[in-house]
Amino acid sequence: MIRALFTALGPENSGPLRRLLALLAVSSVLQGVTYALLVPLMEAILGPGPGSAWPWFGVVAVSGLSAAAATWTAQTAAFRTGSDLARVLHHRLGDKIVQLPLGWFDRTRVGELSRMNSQSVPQVMNVPAHLLRPAVTAVLTPLTVVAVMPLFDVRIALTLVVSLPLLAVILRWSNRMVERADRDRHASIDEAAGRVVEFAQAQPVLRAFGRAGGDGALDRALAGQGAADRAMLWRAVPGLVAFGFAVRAVFAAVLIVGVHAALGGSLAAPALPALLILTARFAEPLSAAAGLGASMRISANSLASINRVLAVEPLPEPARPVVPASADVEFRAVTFGYGDGPVLREVSFTMPERTMTALVGPSGAGKTTVARLLARFWDVSGGQVRIGGVDVRDIATEDLMALVSFVFQDVYLFEGSLADNIRVGRPGASDEEVLRAASAAGLDEVVAALPRGIDTPVGEAGTLLSGGQRQRVSIARALLKDAPIVVLDEATAALDPENDAVVQAAVASLAGRRTLLVIAHRLRTVQAADQILVLNEGRITERGRHEELLDAGGTYSRFWQERSRTRGWHLTGAAGQGGG
């Protein structure tokens, strides 16, 4: 846990944490010493002349107040360290997010990062402030007590020395029991959570088919979660009880050993209560520590996930970045995989400046991956991606991003007005330029319908706009950015004829002016392309112009023949026969 904290902080920020730990150690040991000094004090009080106890009380008071002063300093430092730690973590995560390759950010990662910044970091902030002190005290104070005990009574000291490793073993065992039970439970929690999300997302379908009543899979998952929780309870109870029992058993053992010695006359009567008081002080921090297990585990998990992100290697930046002179794109024998088997194998092609290339192929063929590698979302595992003859790995990230513009399938809208969202394409653009881009992207009607026109806030995640309209915002951004290379994914545009027209217009306006890579589905796009690449299972199986490929009579021509048949399809009237 402490090691994880140091890792999260990084070497340059670990000084305060080290100082805090030292302070906590001092305060815990002083506390143990004060408890130990209670023995002579109590012996003096209970001895023949209680008045002789005052000097001992003085010693206890001095030691106790120094312990209190140390605790004060430590606790103040702990609050500060906690808050500094959280700040450092936010900064380090922020810096890391900027460096991480775009390919790293899939949907689950994005959710995880949001949670990490909003929940895990504040959670970790609590560690120095609330968890570290009891944890250090729980270890060092009892150890100090054990260390000084032989000065007073060897038998009781022996009892404690024997018990310590036992306690440690039982604590380890009980923590492991709880942890294991907890882990088993996670599977059922994830299953239930998944079903709940499915329940909410698939609500229209569930209702349409009369299955929204919460019967079936969701209910089974909820019941399963309940059963797993109960099972965890039965498995965790022995573990939880065991440590509490052990701590109390140690106290009982000391009591029995002490009483035996006192009755036998080998222990002075005043010494026994004094030693039992000390033993009670020995046990108290231990009992307190047992209750920290759950918070410790949660914080440790949070820290571990933060450290995992901080440990991800960013794509290396070139030492001597080169600025490409042209917007030619070349893939040279590019091989790439996300981990489980290659997605692209030996893909080679060139896209001369100001030409248009269409990528076609079944879903899963690797079309999106080609587009992503072009902008170095990932580094290739074999071969080279070159722009203007320069390997993308030798181009500074910022320069590379300035070269390429994207029209995404999945459009993210920021809070702010529609104009702000378009201006993302080029922050310095004038109002007029923004309006022109909006108009070119077919947003005129949308702007006219909005209450405050282009200055209307789009609402969180653009709830005001439909999917097609959002994609048009993406097109407007790309048009405004006006980068030399444009990557455009037609996929969702296929749904809506209005959007289709906009996408076609955008393609037409860019063709011949920019290097254009289109993941294409529409016939007209493909026909207009200077080159068509047919991608299948990660390989380019055919390439050429539309007519050439049709003549070749391969996959491409079969594919387009089928596509053209579907054009004429329609649903018929009362006769109820479909056909085309």
Add this chain to the structure above:
Amino acid sequence: MKPPVFAQMLAPVRGRLAVAVLLQALAAVAGVVPMIAVSEVAAALLGGGARPERVWWLVAAGTAAVLVSLLCAAAASTVAHVADNALQLRLRRDLVRHLARVPLGWFSATNSGQVKKVVQDDIHSMHYLVAHTLLDVTSVVLTPVTALAYLLGVDWRLALVTLLPLAAGLALFARAMSGAGPLMAEYGRAAGEINSSVVEFVDGIAVVKTFGGARGAHQRFIRAADAFHDFFSRWSRRTTGVTTASQLAVSPVVVLIVVLGTGLAMIGAGWMPATDIVPFALLAPVIPAPVSGIGTRIQALRGGDTAAKSVTALLAEPVMPRPSDPEAPGEGGVRLRGVGFSYDGAAEVLSGVDLDLAPGTVTALVGPSGAGKSTLAKLVARFFDVTEGSITIGGVDVRRIDPAALYRTVGFVFQEVALLRGTVADNIRLARPDAPLEEVERAARAAQIHDRIQALPRGYDSEVGVDAEFSGGEAQRISIARALLADTPVLVLDEATAYADPHSEARIQQALSAVAAGRTLLVIAHRLATVREADQIVVLDSGRVVEKGRHAELLARGGRYARMWRAQEPAQESRRTDTVVETP
């Protein structure tokens, strides 16, 4: 502190919780007994001439009390956890049942993450309140009270002195918390800033990076984080002193110094015998201990309370009323009369819609996006209730039809396919969980997906997402098989489905033709060419029916539909090109 809603929520497990509290009370009292036994042992030994049997009896009593306390505490915690477990399942089921009846619009306005938060996370947050805090409070109150009662019996004056650190601790804690209300709100605001900046930074990372805005978003995030931390350090700097002082006031070291010093003076003054100091040395640190954990407990209570409130709020979401004596939908078509609808009560999505769907005919809904086509289609299946007018099926208002009977009457093929986790067969069986496999296969065959399923490692028993991955178009055909198996007389169809996956368009179209055959069909149409043969084409604009008729009539009229048709003319051109392509 706990609102009555929370008490109401606990009602089903109140008995078990009472037992748990009782056990915990026993445990708390028994937990103090060993210390009392030790004090008595000390007194007996120091008094001189103690009979060993009595001393051993006391030791035995103390040890037994340890055991009793431990067992009672374990039992209390177990009972409370079991009760909490039952309560969680019950609340989750209540929530799910309730959610199944709220209008569908609620789901589109609320994301699924929100539902998951309440059903899973909030119920879990309440766990601490139910299974821990109740017992915790019992023990934290009763342990010091028992100890104090005993000490009062030993020496009431010194017992009162042991209360001083408690009083000081509480007073300091109160000072630390004073003005916390507005500060908590400020804290929430600052934390919210981080949240929204991180969402923008991370969710929009692709946009941010490719458009070179990474530095700006990064700076906004860092600024929000810094503002939060500046605020938080200011706050904690102001309260650290008082908080730490309150913790120190109740720490065992300080308590012992206060009590032993006073005790020593009292012994010196002859106010009490020296042996009476022993129980104080043992028990005094117990008395102010509750203060040390008070902050975390209040936080837990607050968290649990917030969670309970959001659970209650969700359970209070208005549901669509169920008919008290439902009627069976009659034979015949669907009829809409003066239908008006608004999601929020302000903006009208539909108004004054009159429409008849004759049995066995095809009706197409066309119009620009946002005209209300999907909303209208969803009203027929009563995903929402109309705000004006009525919808009848075979003469019976949909609001008077039993929900179970309604879904057997109206089927859906959606544009967004939702395959559920589970076997492929179960996915097709959605509407009829007990349909035999032959029927499932027949539906799959008609939906052009049977061969694909057969090719899977476990055929129809393959699990979606485990050993069955489907492309968009394949998933569409499964959803069509679903509708075929459901075999409802009325079917709502989103024509966009046909284009969801350009690579399997042809097969989807074949499947759609199969499912459309012989039903009363309502088609949400995007490409006019698809529905030019429909029995009736309804043009919607801004929630109103602007034109109605057959393709030829509407073209001849030269109105809105004719304009739309012409606007899609390029598409017609491309079809002509395709025809050329077909015969190269």
